[in-house]
Amino acid sequence: MDKNALFYKLVSFTTSVHRVTHELTKDAKSDSITPVQYSILEYIAVSQPVTPSEISDCQYMSMPNTSRELRKLSEKNLIEKIIDTEDRRKQYIRLSFNGEKMMKEAFDSIESRFQNRIQDTSKEDLEEIERAIDLLQEKLFY
Amino acid sequence: MDKNALFYKLVSFTTSVHRVTHELTKDAKSDSITPVQYSILEYIAVSQPVTPSEISDCQYMSMPNTSRELRKLSEKNLIEKIIDTEDRRKQYIRLSFNGEKMMKEAFDSIESRFQNRIQDTSKEDLEEIERAIDLLQEKLFY
DNA sequence: CCTTTTACTTATCATTTGATAAGTAAATAA
DNA sequence: TTATTTACTTATCAAATGATAAGTAAAAGG
Numbered sequence: 001m002d003k004n005a006l007f008y009k010l011v012s013f014t015t016s017v018h019r020v021t022h023e024l025t026k027d028a029k030s031d032s033i034t035p036v037q038y039s040i041l042e043y044i045a046v047s048q049p050v051t052p053s054e055i056s057d058c059q060y061m062s063m064p065n066t067s068r069e070l071r072k073l074s075e076k077n078l079i080e081k082i083i084d085t086e087d088r089r090k091q092y093i094r095l096s097f098n099g100e101k102m103m104k105e106a107f108d109s110i111e112s113r114f115q116n117r118i119q120d121t122s123k124e125d126l127e128e129i130e131r132a133i134d135l136l137q138e139k140l141f142y
Numbered sequence: 143m144d145k146n147a148l149f150y151k152l153v154s155f156t157t158s159v160h161r162v163t164h165e166l167t168k169d170a171k172s173d174s175i176t177p178v179q180y181s182i183l184e185y186i187a188v189s190q191p192v193t194p195s196e197i198s199d200c201q202y203m204s205m206p207n208t209s210r211e212l213r214k215l216s217e218k219n220l221i222e223k224i225i226d227t228e229d230r231r232k233q234y235i236r237l238s239f240n241g242e243k244m245m246k247e248a249f250d251s252i253e254s255r256f257q258n259r260i261q262d263t264s265k266e267d268l269e270e271i272e273r274a275i276d277l278l279q280e281k282l283f284y
Numbered sequence: 285c286c287t288t289t290t291a292c293t294t295a296t297c298a299t300t301t302g303a304t305a306a307g308t309a310a311a312t313a314a
Numbered sequence: 315t316t317a318t319t320t321a322c323t324t325a326t327c328a329a330a331t332g333a334t335a336a337g338t339a340a341a342a343g344g
Binding site for chain 2: 003004006007009010011012013014015016017018019020021022026046060107110111114115118121125126128129130131132133134135136137139140141142
């Protein structure tokens with residue numbers, strides 16, 4: 001096993017993943033939010049409820065900047081902040097009704113592009129793809 | 143085959159790929175260039191020679207902004223512009239000596255983190271990983 | 285009780301990025 | 315030959331992003 005060759009394969013692979021992700025997600029986000037705000041909403045959507053600290057960690061964003069973007073999202077009525085009753089310094093962030101709606105539309109648009117992309121893929125290939133994703137998820141991208 | 147479930151698996155997978163990519167690449171880039179400039183250099187490194195138009199297309203960047211960043215990279219002596227002798231409107235962009243050096247250091251740093259990450263992975267698992275990457279590259283992320 | 289730490293906020297600033305208008309020079313088409 | 319298109323540049327501007335200093339309020343520790 002040539003670990004060096006595997007590294008080059010990985011570089012090429014991650015580049016492809018980024019490119020395809022971009023193709024699937026471009027134009028999916030509403031014009032009323034910035035890319036960084038969309039990225040935060042995406043994270044909240046799949047992990048809610050989350051605290052500002054968790055968002056800061058996972059989005060590699062400083063707390064002051066996270067706080068600013070959350071304030072903007074809150075002003076746009078896309079998220080709700082709920083103060084923890086046990087530790088009143090903490091907050092739990094959730095998508096609001098409008099936020100859920102916006103993210104549902106975005107995900108639907110991405111999914112429809114994805115379904116379009118795999119429409120001609122055979123059942124056998126789809127099963128192979130699924131197994132390959134599971135394997136890489138478990139053994140490489142954990 | 144539940145195509146909807148496959149989509150959710152893909153969302154989770156691409157998120158993991160992005161996260162791991164970030165972990166492997168963070169701090170790899172020199173402080174003397176911006177993230178966008180690094181991304182351009184990475185593209186040039188694996189695809190050189192490339193034209194400004196190709197960079198513009200692949201990096202989803204307008205020609206004016208591409209031109210500006212290439213000028214900055216040129217001023218930093220990281221790239222070289224060679225005018226096409228057949229069509230004098232065109233240019234071919236290559237990494238300069240300093241550019242090659244900078245990107246080699248970046249890739250070495252990323253590779254060493256990667257090797258560190260897979261050091262405890264068995265030979266059999268590495269072979270499975272390689273097959274899975276090949277399969278996804280061919281059938282999903284083409 | 286007092287000090288320190290934690291979680292988050294506010295304010296400010298420089299830099300980066302993205303968008304657009306206008307321009308040059310070379311190649312191609314009419 | 316002239317008009318049009320292509321490849322790239324220059325200039326300018328607003329917005330987004332990142333970094334830092336300083337602050338509040340609650341919790342935890344001594």
